Amino acid sequence: METFPSLLQQHATQSSNRTALRMKKHGIWNSYTWSDVADEVQKLACGFAATGLKPGDKVAIIGNNVPPLFFSILAAQSLGAIPVPMHADSTTAELKGLLENCEARFAVLQDQQQVDAIYEVIKELPMLTEVIYFDERGMRDYDHTHLKSYIEFEELGEQFAKEHPSFISDVSSKITPDSEAFIVYTAGTSGTCRGAVLTHSNFLSTGQTFVDQEGISDREEVYSYLPLSYASTLFFVYALWMIKGYTINCPESNETILADMREVGPTMLYGPPHFYKTIYSQIQSRTENTKSSLLRRHMSSLMTQGRTWLGDKLVFSQIKDLYGLSKIKHAYVGGDVLSEEVFKFYIALGVNLRATYGTAESAGCISVQDAQDTNAEHAETMVGAPLPGVEVKIDNKEICFKGTNAFKGYYRDEAQNNLIVSADGWIKTGDIGEMVSDHIHVLERSDCVSKFSTGADFMPKQIENAFKASPYIQDAVIVGEQKEHMVALIVINAESVGAWAERQQMQFTGLRDLATKDEVTALISDKVREVNSCMEHVGGANCPQIKRHTILHTELNASVGEMTRSRKIRRDIIANNYKALIDALYSGVDKYDVTDSNGDLVAQLRLQTA
């Protein structure tokens, strides 16, 4: 049985000249072969060892998706230390909480931003002894007692390697598949972050069954831009990479993610719904702005009649090429549900898109859709049969799993462990679902299933997804817990609604203005009515309806916790932040004044009745 360090050694010896990692830097794609990767990891691991990192110590890895981070993770693992990936944009408070919780001794940071974030609290973190950063820019004026640059660190490592040539391989060989490989903090739609401890075998055995089932080869070109702080990214990008030894490609900068993807032309892709929706919206709005009737005709018939041979040659294969989707063999969406319309669009376009299902506790993957699911009704929520080696059952509507991917437990959180892991090893996912002929159908996250005051259940997320299919709607929040009916807070997409408003020859100044325009209100009200009638169609005449709704004057804000970093909404925080507004919606008034801290009017929202 393999571990991450042993797999690295395998690739480094068996396919040393194959490209392991590419990153666009300075306008060209720089490659690292497997032996380059092994060298870097060796140096870095020696640097860790030289500065006193011991097996079992925690190493916080904070930054975006860049090669040195991959190296740091591997280096830590080679020493038997446990990497704890964290999000690059985390605030000081968030980081402090996580670093304290995991008792990190080392932290590897990308640049000044992360240094600043933890520098304020470094004195309060006595465990944290070494901080390493890659990017030298802006770092001149810092107190370097705790800080080391990556280069300094590698020099230390080279020195150490000379003195202890076989140190790393000795330590590595002691690592077993059941050793801890990662602590991954849950994304936390439900509040506090918890660190799931995952072993090498959690990732590697599940990963092996995944690649066997999906036929992933060692020649894949994988495009990777996601932060490594999610279990699913670690699974789809990192673990599968180590298993198959394919090539990972990282973009040059945040602004060039889409352009760089075209250059890569990946054969395998993993992304959250938001990513797919962005590309979808771009294609849609470019189609709407075009004068070409050819394009419009083909696009409008795509969803109903599928691709014709000519249409494929003239339009669709070209669109795929423009977005770098033309070579895709495997595209996966996970983390949340992609709305049906978008999902169907990709399928119709001929992109082999599959929904996956997994949680941090399950090393990022429990199941993946098969071809049969993509044609089913609710294809977007049918997530396939559990992977071999993983068992799934529905317990009181909640999806539970056990198997090779089952985590060791939360780090230093016995209480929560006991809460979700049963005596016989079943782990509650917290998601509501059903089994449809052995395939999992995810319905709703459990803590988000709401009950009306009448006692009836409803599932806000499904309704929200129905809204999100509209290109004009960025986010929707459905509220109804302990009420008689639902109300909706809607965030419009400033760009597409702006473009729409321009086509209508409307005057407007910005999102805040658009949100209160009659025309926009009418546009969104139509959508609400459509969703309502759709619910009635499915759930019968007595089905609860969205009685009232309003358009918010701003976007939801991740920095105050209204969304997670992966852009999932946090319903409880929103309900709290917008309490007064929601009360107003239920009270039946038709205007609501938003004021700032000085009490000055910011916007007057219009509360609509469907």
Place this chain on the structure above:
Amino acid sequence: MYYREAGRLVKSFADDRRMLPLKEDRLLSTLFVVGVMYILVTAFASDYLLSAIFIPMMVLGVATLGLNIATGYTGQLSLGTAGFMSFGAFAAFNLVLRVDWMYIPLAFFLAGVIAGLVGIVFGLPALRIKGFYLIVSTLAAQFFSEWIFNAYPWFLNYTTSGVVNLPPFHYRVFPFQELTPLNDAFWHSSRGRYLITLTITIALIVACKNMVRSSTGRNWMAVRDMDIAANVIGISVAKTKLMAFFVSTFYCGVAGAMYSYCYIGNLDFMIFNLRRSFLVMFMVIVGGLGSILGSFLGAIFVYGWPILITRLGDWIFGGGTLDTAFVENNSKIVVGTIIIVLLIREPGGFAALWNTTKQKLRVWPFSK
């Protein structure tokens, strides 16, 4: 539709700086040059097509490229193109006449160098004079050339008529020619002259492309776009201008030599008059300032239009109906109108039209 760019990873700076960065463009140009220009045309084109269409178009294209280097890339207006061509033509003639061992391509090259040196002399005022004032210098070059070859019969080897008929090539075209199956007669034929012209033209295009994508070309364009800024960042404006004049007139000189040797087959200073200078300038404008492709598109259009009109007239009304005066006036009106319309609608000329089309193909089907 034609371009498929997903999955093209540029892995080195050398890759990124290729002459034709897109695979499709490389394929198309190779096919065109090797397949069409070298094989198909050489094999099947008639003598008329070769010597009255292809050769002059290429020769004029080279002259246009020359002018484009000075005007389009470096921003130095020149009205002396034909004059510079004549220096090349006369230099080539005298080199071949007076140097025993002279090979034709070498003569062309040296003719270019000599013309280039003349170009430097007439470019010298550019160090002090700017903008329209500079056309005085290039016009002086034009009139000076017309005068000097007339006033000093030595240049024409004391021919009384003022015109020398050139046997296409007095001497061997290249060394070790006897080792090849192609004899002198072949190189004297339109096919042989076509191949020489084509090869030289392609070499000059490649050289020009190399220059414009390197420091040389950037310096030219910097001087064109804003000479003070260029000076301040350490570009020697004087050197850059003179270099541009040299390269520009080198191209014109080679074009002049090819014009007399490969195209008309005689040497006549009357041909290289001011009107021809203007014709070349029209080619630059129509084709597009600062574009290599445009230089040739312009040459093809301006040279080809009267021929097309004549041919059309012959075809519609029967042979010889259209008199030359009509054709000439017609093409003047058409070319004049096209120039004005292009300047208003598409100041980048045909080259810009081509690039727009290409860009549309690259973002198809989202092109507006």
Place this chain on the structure above:
Amino acid sequence: MNTSTDSKKPILVLDNINLSFKGVKAITDISFNVYEGEICAVIGPNGAGKSSMLNVINGVYIPQEGSITFEGRQFSKMKPGTAASMGIGRTFQNIALFAGMSTLDNIMTGRNSFHKATFWETALNMGRARREELASREEVEKIIEFLGLQSIRKTPVSSLPYGLQKRVELGRALAAQPKMLLLDEPMAGMTMEEKLDMSCYIQEVNANLGTTVVLIEHDMGVVMDVSDHVVVMDYGKKIGDGTPEEVMNNQDVIDAYLGVSH
């Protein structure tokens, strides 16, 4: 007048500079020092002769009287080429980019002095020409990364928004690896965010590469925060010279330029 900078070594000494156009005085008897490694701000109203001052320093204008000493070499007539080769970089008030070229090519042009290949070598794309091109590209890419211009690398500069053009111009000046940078209103007309970015770049260059910076700026906030040394000009004359604090409290400066307490 200025005690804090006395100990430092001047990199640039301007001595009694007088400049006039067609008899109209643009600069009258100006002398001041710029010290090695400092950020020196020149302030004053438009028409005070600030830009002309920069033009004198790098030889675009030739003063009728006075001398310029740069790194110990004295000039009565500086030429732009000499200034550039001695390591004086420059940006302009009204952006002077090469409009027909891309961001990359504009910055590449800044490395002209490192290119030794002659035109015929470039025509044949021979060894040296090719090597220099690739080497320059590598250096330029570092600047592009530093200034965050990756996504507009191949965009023609004429189609860039104003703020980005200013940044490209700074990049072009940096490409020559100057010892001293003359920046003519690098932050004029920018949003606060762009100003912050720009001042970050300037300070970074100053601190990491030790480049001396002379900049003209109107925003007193910027001047106070970033500069070590301020020279105030009005009607072609120097009316103040010292640390930002000294200058702000100088009565002449307040009367002529700042007006009521600002």
Place this chain on the structure above:
Amino acid sequence: MWEWLPFFLEVLVGGLLSGVMYSLVAIGFVLIYKSSGVFNFAQGTMLLLAALTFVSMTERQVNFWVAFSITLVLMVALGIIVERTVMRPLANQSLLSLFMATVGLNYFLEGLAQGVWDSAVHGVDLGISNDPIFLIEKFPNLGLDIIISQFDIAAAVIAGSMILGLTLFFQYTRTGLSLRAVSDDHMAAMAVGIPLNRIWAIVWAVTGVICLIAGLLWGDRVSVSFTLTAAVLKGLPVILIGGLTSIPGAIVGGLIIGASEKLGEIYLAEYFGGQGIEHWWAYTTALIFLMIRPTGIFGEKEIERV
């Protein structure tokens, strides 16, 4: 020892007088350049067109003044049409583009003129006697034995009064002030409500009139044919010496070129292979002047603001 003097003076005066004709052509250039930045290369062809139109009528026995008036109207119309169809759409393009547009216009008009009329050689007779004047007969006390062409004097007088009139017009009328404002700063002129297009149309129309008069004078002198377009080539060095934006410059430039051309032809030609140096001599003279003053004698040296 002064025996060469009378001949020299005769050549000089002849040169100066023909120089006035160059000035006339040059003034059209300057007007258009000054007001709109257009270096009007079509000037020569406009001249040819005017002369050809006039001649075609007089050859068909149309009364001189009728023909003159009709041509005048046509030239004014041409000027306005050019302004409308070529210059206005190109406003604010680079000077090079504008110049090239006039080169295109030149080619267009050339084709048109020869297509509508013909390319044969015509004569014009303005009825001005071409008899020489012996200065010594008229002004014996000057003691100069010089022959001067009567036609040259008449032409110079016509040209001179045209120039004077124009100068006064543009210096002292409201339209003149507007024109100066326009040539200073187009945008500002538009902003204060000076109708730019009207000013340009006036300028082009005036240029048309100048072309007609110059065309007739030149036509009488050298006959009306295609070679008349070469007048533009004579005008070029003149304005460049004078400076593109200066009317006095155009006059002085004309005199310099006229005189130096005649003097060069007489005194220097033998050192240069005998003949034909007049083609490049004017340019060389201009070049020498420009090397000394790169923007012409009266041209403004621009202080390049950076």
Place this chain on the structure above:
Amino acid sequence: MSTDTPILSIKNIEVLYSRVISALHGVSIEVQKGEVVSLLGANGAGKTTTCKAVSRLLEAERGEVSKGSIEYNGVDIKTMSPYDMVKAGVVQVLEGRHIFGHLTVEENLLTGSFIRNADSASVKRDLEYVYSRFNRIKDRRKNLGGLCSGGEQQMVAMGRAMMAKPNLILLDEPSMGLAPQLIEEIFEIVKTLNEEDGVSFLVSEQNANIALKYAKIGYIIENGRVVLKGSAKELSESDSVKEMYMGGGGDEVSFSDVKYYHRRRPCMV
């Protein structure tokens, strides 16, 4: 014409240069009679383009209003030329003054009066009036415009506009490059002209501090779009305006302690 009709009403205009480059997309501005309205934004945001769209000077720069409409006193100005606009009483004072450098100060002022075809006596009266408003330039009436200082040039430009007896002045970047105290002086004149002569102003400015001090209404324009509109008081108290445009005067912003990652925006996908 009802008194409520705004003197200028820009309705959701889009401006294209050379038919392709979009400079404005969705700008709506209203100026009521007798108001000073300021238009704030950075360079390249579209302030000048907006002014030129109103004065119709756009076409001279190959620009066109491709969507939306502009009404002056309730009349659509689509077909009007710059000349017509001045005639109707809308004069733009261009950014960077653009005075005629080769004309004297007085000649500069005179060009402003041509539009009215007034007799010389009334022109003389107007000249005196302008000199009374702009004291500084009176002594320099015979000087060439090009030799005046920046502040004087600005006054000449404004005086020249006043000679056309306008109802609305489009004042583009009057403070550009002027000393702080001169800026105050220029704006004081704006205030006088507005209050005593009843001229309405649309002032485009980068200097939000001063512009909001003298204006009644402000618009913030970014990347060719109006993003914020409000009374001068509202705007000058708004956090986002303070942060973006007035930071120089505030204390929170420090230029010496700037971070690299300031500009890093959240990931788009």
